[in-house]
Amino acid sequence: MAKKNTANSQTEWDYAASPESTSHIRLEKKYQLFINNEWVEPSSKKYFPTINPATEDVLAEIAWATDADVDKAVKAARKAYTEVWSKMSGAERGKYIYRIARMMQERAREFAVIESLDSGKPIRESRDVDVPLACNHFFYYAGWADKLEYAMPHKKPEALGVAGQIIPWNFPLLMAAWKIAPALAAGNTVVLKPAETTSLTALKLAEIIKDSGLPPGVVNIVTGYGDTGAAIVNHPDVDKIAFTGSTNVGKIIQRAVAGTHKKTTLELGGKSANIIFDDAPIDQAVEGIINGIFFNQGHVCCAGSRLFVQENVADLVIKKLKARMESLYVGDPLDKNTDIGAINSKEQLDTINKYIKIGKAEGAEIYQSDCSIPSKGFFCKPTLFTGVSQSHVITQEEIFGPVLTIQTFRTIDEVIQKANNTPYGLAAGVWTDKGSRIFNLTTKLRAGVIWANTYNKFDPVSPFGGYKESGFGREGGVHGLSAYLK
Amino acid sequence: MEILKTYKIYIGGAFPRTESGRYYPIVDASGSTIANVCLSSRKDVRNAVVAARKVFGGWSEKTAFNRGQILYRMAEMLEGRKLQFLEELTKQGSSKEAAALEVQESIDCLVYYAGWADKFQQIASSVNPVSSSHFNFSALEPMGVIGIVAAQETSLIGLVKFIAPAICGGNTAVVAASEAFPLCAVTFAEVVHSSDVPGGVVNILTGKVSELAPAMAAHMDVNALVTESLGELDKPLALACVDNLKRNLAYQHAVPQGLQYITALQEVKTTWHPIEQIGGASSSY
Numbered sequence: 001m002a003k004k005n006t007a008n009s010q011t012e013w014d015y016a017a018s019p020e021s022t023s024h025i026r027l028e029k030k031y032q033l034f035i036n037n038e039w040v041e042p043s044s045k046k047y048f049p050t051i052n053p054a055t056e057d058v059l060a061e062i063a064w065a066t067d068a069d070v071d072k073a074v075k076a077a078r079k080a081y082t083e084v085w086s087k088m089s090g091a092e093r094g095k096y097i098y099r100i101a102r103m104m105q106e107r108a109r110e111f112a113v114i115e116s117l118d119s120g121k122p123i124r125e126s127r128d129v130d131v132p133l134a135c136n137h138f139f140y141y142a143g144w145a146d147k148l149e150y151a152m153p154h155k156k157p158e159a160l161g162v163a164g165q166i167i168p169w170n171f172p173l174l175m176a177a178w179k180i181a182p183a184l185a186a187g188n189t190v191v192l193k194p195a196e197t198t199s200l201t202a203l204k205l206a207e208i209i210k211d212s213g214l215p216p217g218v219v220n221i222v223t224g225y226g227d228t229g230a231a232i233v234n235h236p237d238v239d240k241i242a243f244t245g246s247t248n249v250g251k252i253i254q255r256a257v258a259g260t261h262k263k264t265t266l267e268l269g270g271k272s273a274n275i276i277f278d279d280a281p282i283d284q285a286v287e288g289i290i291n292g293i294f295f296n297q298g299h300v301c302c303a304g305s306r307l308f309v310q311e312n313v314a315d316l317v318i319k320k321l322k323a324r325m326e327s328l329y330v331g332d333p334l335d336k337n338t339d340i341g342a343i344n345s346k347e348q349l350d351t352i353n354k355y356i357k358i359g360k361a362e363g364a365e366i367y368q369s370d371c372s373i374p375s376k377g378f379f380c381k382p383t384l385f386t387g388v389s390q391s392h393v394i395t396q397e398e399i400f401g402p403v404l405t406i407q408t409f410r411t412i413d414e415v416i417q418k419a420n421n422t423p424y425g426l427a428a429g430v431w432t433d434k435g436s437r438i439f440n441l442t443t444k445l446r447a448g449v450i451w452a453n454t455y456n457k458f459d460p461v462s463p464f465g466g467y468k469e470s471g472f473g474r475e476g477g478v479h480g481l482s483a484y485l486k
Numbered sequence: 487m488e489i490l491k492t493y494k495i496y497i498g499g500a501f502p503r504t505e506s507g508r509y510y511p512i513v514d515a516s517g518s519t520i521a522n523v524c525l526s527s528r529k530d531v532r533n534a535v536v537a538a539r540k541v542f543g544g545w546s547e548k549t550a551f552n553r554g555q556i557l558y559r560m561a562e563m564l565e566g567r568k569l570q571f572l573e574e575l576t577k578q579g580s581s582k583e584a585a586a587l588e589v590q591e592s593i594d595c596l597v598y599y600a601g602w603a604d605k606f607q608q609i610a611s612s613v614n615p616v617s618s619s620h621f622n623f624s625a626l627e628p629m630g631v632i633g634i635v636a637a638q639e640t641s642l643i644g645l646v647k648f649i650a651p652a653i654c655g656g657n658t659a660v661v662a663a664s665e666a667f668p669l670c671a672v673t674f675a676e677v678v679h680s681s682d683v684p685g686g687v688v689n690i691l692t693g694k695v696s697e698l699a700p701a702m703a704a705h706m707d708v709n710a711l712v713t714e715s716l717g718e719l720d721k722p723l724a725l726a727c728v729d730n731l732k733r734n735l736a737y738q739h740a741v742p743q744g745l746q747y748i749t750a751l752q753e754v755k756t757t758w759h760p761i762e763q764i765g766g767a768s769s770s771y
Contacts, residue, residue: 153609254728259721442757453760459616463624463756469731477614479754
């Protein structure tokens with residue numbers, strides 16, 4: 001955790017390591033599939049390791065579910081739907097969801113530590129963002145279970161049936177909560193597949209689900225790779241597919257369900273604009289840029305990866321940004337000082353490095369903070385590119401890592417055009433002191449979430465989701481319910 | 487000697503013939519030709535999408551009140567041309583009673599959505615009480631250019647029931663008329679044209695559904711596709727929609743009135759607006 005001083009950094013801070021204890025967590029050596037409230041062996045008898053991306057140590061062995069296991073899970077979910085869950089009153093359903101929320105709160109720290117171990121994200125983020133938001137998501141939707149008729153005016157709310165849910169590795173527990181909570185509140189049963197690199201917190205959530213007494217089969221968790229996900233998507237008795245992940249896989253799923261009765265919601269990739277006007281509070285904006293692109297190592301679908309700075313403040317903003325980058329700590333995710341943890345997998349690190357190489361080859365000017373990174377594990381220095389244009393690959397494609405591209409603009413019209421010039425439309429940030437300008441931009445930016453003078457804020461009451469190729473449907477808030485109702 | 491009407495298509499506020507120069511005849515029950523209509527091409531679809539995209543900004547930024555007035559104006563114009571629609575419907579094989587019902591339903595549909603134009607936002611948006619110092623709200627925004635394939639078994643209502651909710655919410659539309667019963671679609675274009683609807687907001691093509699619908703579904707600048715059970719075509723259309731993740735609304739049977747037809751063509755946008763926090767004044771001041 002030593003931090004070198006450099007010509008660019010204005011301060012030299014060095015903190016003693018402050019690692020979060022792992023003594024209180026309980027991890028099995030081997031995890032089975034969670035079907036019908038029971039831990040069952042995969043029919044293949046195959047397991048795969050899940051590793052700590054910061055050390056490359058194996059944390060546990062995870063069951064690899066086959067088509068037959070997925071079929072078993074879907075059957076359990078269907079039975080639970082038909083015989084129990086669809087007959088239960090909304091108020092009773094809500095009580096189960098409340099209980100899950102409370103039990104998660106009780107075990108919050110354990111979840112945070114395991115999340116950081118398994119995903120590589122800094123403990124500060126898993127402890128203060130992921131886990132509390134996940135608990136709150138259950139808490140929020142629990143209260144909707146007996147109020148569904150208020151959610152959709154003039155429609156009789158009806159559950160869809162069995163929901164197949166496939167979630168990514170960037171916010172493992174939080175995405176599980178985003179998927180499971182509204183599905184249960186609306187009266188559906190669930191078969192959920194976590195990402196193969198981050199199954200642990202979903203399996204810990206399964207422990208809570210079992211402890212909570214939720215009727216068997218209402219939530220089933222099957223672990224595995226893409227083939228397990230495909231088995232869920234292609235299962236004829238699944239009524240709904242909810243997917244968060246890449247646009248490419250989203251399109252594969254959408255093609256697979258074409259012509260079937262399955263409803264889908266897709267929360268996909270992005271290349272979101274973060275726009276800094278000259279009247280913005282600059283220091284605050286610099287913090288926002290940092291948070292926009294380096295939060296969770298940039299593994300955020302709505303990351304503010306395309307920065308647009310008004311020309312007359314560009315030099316100042318970039319200077320301050322570089323100085324701030326120098327003060328970021330990259331290292332042990334469990335250290336409470338750490339700002340940027342480990343890249344989730346070797347595969348993702350390779351992807352990021354590929355894009356950095358492309359950026360250099362395209363002639364963009366690279367700047368990386370002069371920090372030291374651990375010799376073991378998967379790490380990437382915070383990186384920015386200047387001298388880029390709209391046509392550069394690194395400004396068009398989602399990198400999903402701590403890599404920022406910076407462009408400048410002169411007029412509002414210009415920046416709106418540039419910001420909207422992407423097939424994506426997930427989020428955008430606007431930094432200005434002028435409220436009327438915020439509203440002007442928020443109506444013209446074609447994106448599902450607009451943050452003004454902030455970035456990467458999430459809340460269970462706040463609907464989240466994209467325009468265009470960033471997917472469809474919303475998660476969170478009252479709008480998130482309609483994804484799970486007829 | 488009766489002056490016969492030339493049925494043309496409607497693109498960008500003008501009535502051209504199809505660029506392809508092709509036509510197909512519409513015959514009545516006795517087998518005699520009642521009209522030659524344009525057999526529009528994929529190129530016509532592309533031209534119509536360009537026209538629709540061009541005016542999307544202007545139409546979506548009109549006030550909701552104004553859009554409501556224009557939809558109501560469409561109802562007025564349709565009412566004024568009632569006899570012409572009745573005649574066309576009966577020519578195409580409807581009974582007098584059925585024709586009268588269909589025209590009335592179409593007028594009512596326009597009046598219904600005229601009323602929604604400045605109200606649906608209030609019903610379907612939300613203010614979200616987030617746990618931070620932000621005014622957070624979710625409002626609806628039109629999706630953009632909508633491809634519409636009219637319900638095929640009717641000439642008028644199958645068209646109006648999809649156009650009205652789309653443009654009510656600020657979208658622009660490219661519409662393929664009923665292949666077998668296209669006459670009312672062209673006459674309806676004249677209603678649109680005389681109702682203060684800016685050219686390009688509604689574009690209407692006649693021709694083969696099997697040619698026009700796939701062109702709309704595959705077009706990268708169309709944001710959503712609205713259809714009603716086209717049988718074997720449904721699956722290929724759904725597949726073609728995937729390339730730009732076009733929203734694919736394939737209704738089994740759509741009724742002429744309903745809030746859900748508007749909201750299905752809207753995106754939900756959530757804005758986090760900062761609230762200044764200075765000083766310690768509480769609401770008990």
